[in-house]
Amino acid sequence: MDLGTVLAFAGVASAVVFSGFGSAMGVGIAGQVSAGVVAEDPGKVGKTIILTALPGTQGIYGFVIGMLIVLFKLPAFHGAVPLDAGLKFFLAGIPVGLVGLVSGIWQGKVAAAGVGMVGKRPEEASKGIVYAGMVETYAILSFVISFILVNSITP
């Protein structure tokens, strides 16, 4: 396999793996707190689900970028990917991957704090979602940049 194709695959991997890892960590952290709250008060399951699911979006953004490269961009090259294009794919996958990793973990922590708030004051659940949503901003920005970068790469 030529180096350009290897780098393009590495771009896909970095977008999917890092953001997926961040989401898994984030959902895991928030999910544990939610499970604790629901263990004591099963009636709060509905209010904890959104907060628990929020850190999962980073993984979806990374997956979308990966699929975009694999399904729509790489076939356009009809075989080997040139070295410069491969390097561009690699760099284009990094924003959504790395920001997804960090923001997923931190969003999980904010969401966990929000779930704790739901445990005490369920009527304040929307405020917890707003706080966790603020971390989402940066994941969206990195997703947009990765999307633009990938779309700018042509054979």
Add this chain to the structure above:
Amino acid sequence: MSERYYGFAVGRIRVLETRLLDRARLEKLAEAADLTEALAQLGETDYGPLISAGLAPTEIAAAELARVRDLVLRLAEGAPEVDFLLWRWDLQNLKLLLRGELDRVGLNRLGRYRPEEIAGWFAKDEPALPALFAEARRIGREILERTGDPQMMDAALDRLYYERGSKFWPGRSGLLAAYWTARIDLLNLKTFVRARKLGLAPERLRQLLLPGGRVAGETFLVHRAEDWDEVAAWWANTPYSAVLAACGHLADLPALERAVDNFLVERIKPAKVIPLGLEPVLGYYLAKEHETRLVNLILAAKAARVPPARLKERLRHVYA
């Protein structure tokens, strides 16, 4: 301590914190016409199953704390921080074993180890307990053989425990380290005030003071012979001047004890807003220790027919 999130534990604790008795509930309990009404009110809280089980009023608080001890041990998944807090109760059991007073007072079930474990270890070294216990047993036996004074033995074991604590907490939790230091200093202050009132000799006071606080033991000895105004002026320049302001006069021991309890509860309250980690679990346990002391106080006062107004004066701040 921040290496682990303790997410499940924190989630459960957040809900359980809402079930702690708040100030309004405690005041209502204090206003109850008699012990029967107080027990009926308490039956509507987490204490309900214990009251339904027919426990004697004197047993209710200890039984509730034992339940919380079991819960916290499960939630903390073997965290040494919880073990260390519970060792205080194990050392109380060890003191009783050393004194040979088991006929009069039973061992408590509040420590890290079951009473049977402690008694088995005391008699046959089985099971193996942490080195602190072996050291405490050695020191206790040596003091009892040398002096025959159980109070001196108690003081030596307390010194050992708090000294270990002052090395144990820093680096594990800034909140608990600060709480531990404040607890040592304020226990020393109470000892200092009692010693003055009883006219204890400096050497005796030195044996009773705990090491590891921000206020050095020697400083207490320096101020031992001063009048109360001079002592108050000295204490007003320590980090615990709020205690002096709250109790009015250090010589007023009941007011001082109330102010100390309030100060320590306020010191641990930040655990309520720490989003992840073991601190919320430790804070909840300490809050329950405090709450059960208050419930005990109220039930004992109701049994003794203490007027509600006087009882309410004795209530403390709460964690809830």
